[in-house]
Amino acid sequence: MPKIKAPARSPHIDMTPMVDLFSLLLTFFMLTTSFRPQEPALVDTPSSISEKQAQDKNIITIMVDSIGRVYFNIDNGKDTTKHIRADILQAMGIEYKIKPPFTKDELKAFSHLGSFGTSIDSLRGWIAPEKWPKSKSHPGLYKRDEFQKAGIPMKDSANYEFKYWIRNARKYNPDAEVAIKGDAGTDYKVIKKIMDILQENNVNKFNLITNLQKEEVKLSDIPTNLTK
Amino acid sequence: MAEIIQEEKGKKGGKRRPKKYSTRIDMTPMVDLMCLLITFFMLTTAFSKPKVMVITMPEKNKEKDKENEAPKIPKERTLNILLTEGHKVYYYNGLADPKTPPLPTLVKTDFSKDGIRKVLLGRNKDLFSNIFNFHDSITKEKVKMYLYIDDSLKPVFAKGGNKMYKSNDKGASWTSIPGPQITDDDVAVANLLLKESARTEINVAINGTKKRLIRREASISEINPIVDAETKSRKREDMKPHGTGPFVLIKADDKVKYRDIVNIIDEMAICNIAGYAVVDILPIELEMLKDAPK
Numbered sequence: 001m002p003k004i005k006a007p008a009r010s011p012h013i014d015m016t017p018m019v020d021l022f023s024l025l026l027t028f029f030m031l032t033t034s035f036r037p038q039e040p041a042l043v044d045t046p047s048s049i050s051e052k053q054a055q056d057k058n059i060i061t062i063m064v065d066s067i068g069r070v071y072f073n074i075d076n077g078k079d080t081t082k083h084i085r086a087d088i089l090q091a092m093g094i095e096y097k098i099k100p101p102f103t104k105d106e107l108k109a110f111s112h113l114g115s116f117g118t119s120i121d122s123l124r125g126w127i128a129p130e131k132w133p134k135s136k137s138h139p140g141l142y143k144r145d146e147f148q149k150a151g152i153p154m155k156d157s158a159n160y161e162f163k164y165w166i167r168n169a170r171k172y173n174p175d176a177e178v179a180i181k182g183d184a185g186t187d188y189k190v191i192k193k194i195m196d197i198l199q200e201n202n203v204n205k206f207n208l209i210t211n212l213q214k215e216e217v218k219l220s221d222i223p224t225n226l227t228k
Numbered sequence: 229m230a231e232i233i234q235e236e237k238g239k240k241g242g243k244r245r246p247k248k249y250s251t252r253i254d255m256t257p258m259v260d261l262m263c264l265l266i267t268f269f270m271l272t273t274a275f276s277k278p279k280v281m282v283i284t285m286p287e288k289n290k291e292k293d294k295e296n297e298a299p300k301i302p303k304e305r306t307l308n309i310l311l312t313e314g315h316k317v318y319y320y321n322g323l324a325d326p327k328t329p330p331l332p333t334l335v336k337t338d339f340s341k342d343g344i345r346k347v348l349l350g351r352n353k354d355l356f357s358n359i360f361n362f363h364d365s366i367t368k369e370k371v372k373m374y375l376y377i378d379d380s381l382k383p384v385f386a387k388g389g390n391k392m393y394k395s396n397d398k399g400a401s402w403t404s405i406p407g408p409q410i411t412d413d414d415v416a417v418a419n420l421l422l423k424e425s426a427r428t429e430i431n432v433a434i435n436g437t438k439k440r441l442i443r444r445e446a447s448i449s450e451i452n453p454i455v456d457a458e459t460k461s462r463k464r465e466d467m468k469p470h471g472t473g474p475f476v477l478i479k480a481d482d483k484v485k486y487r488d489i490v491n492i493i494d495e496m497a498i499c500n501i502a503g504y505a506v507v508d509i510l511p512i513e514l515e516m517l518k519d520a521p522k
Binding site for chain 2 (some may be wrong): 017032034046048052054184185191192210
């Protein structure tokens with residue numbers, strides 16, 4: 001009996017549908033993506049039942065990490081012709097008599113960057129760490145993180161930079177909402193201080209950034225006999 | 229040299245045949261690349277925007293004139309919550325005034341479900357059940373059996389302990405309703421909801437006496453504009469009797485963590501507390517905390 005031969009099949013698999021699917025997914029992700037912003041510190045936010053979403057434009061974000069360091073961020077606003085960040089930095093430079101004044105390149109670089117937590121004296125280093133002069137104690141190249149080890153100074157009243165950042169931010173973008181992203185473990189008095197400064201600048205509405213955690217009460221949860 | 233040989237070969241072979249290529253393209257490298265890109269985008273995408281909890285702080289009066297003075301809260305409605313280190317929560321009712329001893333005693337509680345939430349819900353019971361019932365009736369698309377009572381009847385109802393009777397549709401025989409007694413709040417809600425024009429009458433007996441009550445069923449689409457108009461036309465003073473919820477003052481000392489503050493404000497949202505504020509702690513309250521049960 002002759003052997004029945006199975007028809008020879010090519011070992012190749014047709015990849016075309018897979019490519020179709022992948023390109024679809026890729027297009028979807030590329031169009032919907034908004035990159036997670038790089039953050040200077042790890043902040044573990046407390047949870048609440050609020051489902052309101054934070055604005056993504058026109059917002060001043062103040063970040064407080066677990067040991068109370070304060071970081072500040074403001075975006076350039078909805079109007080793309082304005083350079084709010086650059087304006088604020090320039091005003092701060094003049095206020096603190098930074099010498100030499102911030103150059104155009106520095107202002108431009110600053111307006112594309114995000115959250116920062118450094119004193120105004122070393123802000124130039126934060127903007128362009130590779131241009132910061134080397135010293136004997138630090139012979140290598142600087143990194144951005146090395147400039148924000150202390151956060152924005154707001155502890156002693158003589159050097160109250162945070163206050164001026166807020167004031168200038170309010171001046172150049174009065175419509176911006178204020179969001180506070182505080183670590184759950186940070187001291188309330190730091191947040192309180194921030195709120196006080198904001199209230200001095202006529203901000204009375206705060207958005208506290210939290211994680212969503214659902215919780216509900218029903219009528220049956222209400223205690224029937226009240227014990228005081 | 230090789231070329232020459234090839235040419236010669238070609239000439240020898242006569243007809244020149246182009247080499248046949250397969251029409252298929254190997255897609256594997258393309259798939260690899262796409263896989264990589266998709267992974268990259270998936271990992272870097274921030275899909276969910278951060279959630280925020282909005283809190284509005286009372287405006288600080290910069291000039292200390294009388295017009296800017298903070299609004300006064302009745303003592304009976306005030307519930308003070310004191311927060312201190314170690315996630316401890318204390319509360320007391322009323323006012324702590326060193327001039328008028330004895331000072332109220334602090335009660336210790338915690339952030340658990342049976343802790344501060346029970347206290348808040350207990351204090352907010354009337355308001356909360358009103359809200360809940362109203363929502364419930366709205367979701368059922370019909371607000372049923374709201375009673376409208378003439379102003380002249382209000383005092384009779386306010387005394388409480390009234391039995392209510394309802395006539396059937398023929399209006400002749402009396403049937404008793406085992407249901408709830410009419411309270412002031414019912415009257416208020418009924419007043420709020422009903423339009424003068426659309427009423428049907430039923431007869432009700434209160435303490436044995438026949439009174440005329442007006443009853444109707446209103447659907448949700450009718451109610452919303454009425455409520456809006458009514459609440460707008462009402463003055464603040466008129467609203468006062470219905471505001472049966474507490475006013476919560478949240479006070480924190482210096483050692484409190486941020487988590488506790490967010491937690492307590494969140495509890496306000498969970499328990500539907502209408503009035504609350506985060507205020508500075510008083511010196512007398514710091515003293516009270518020292519003597520508080522640990």
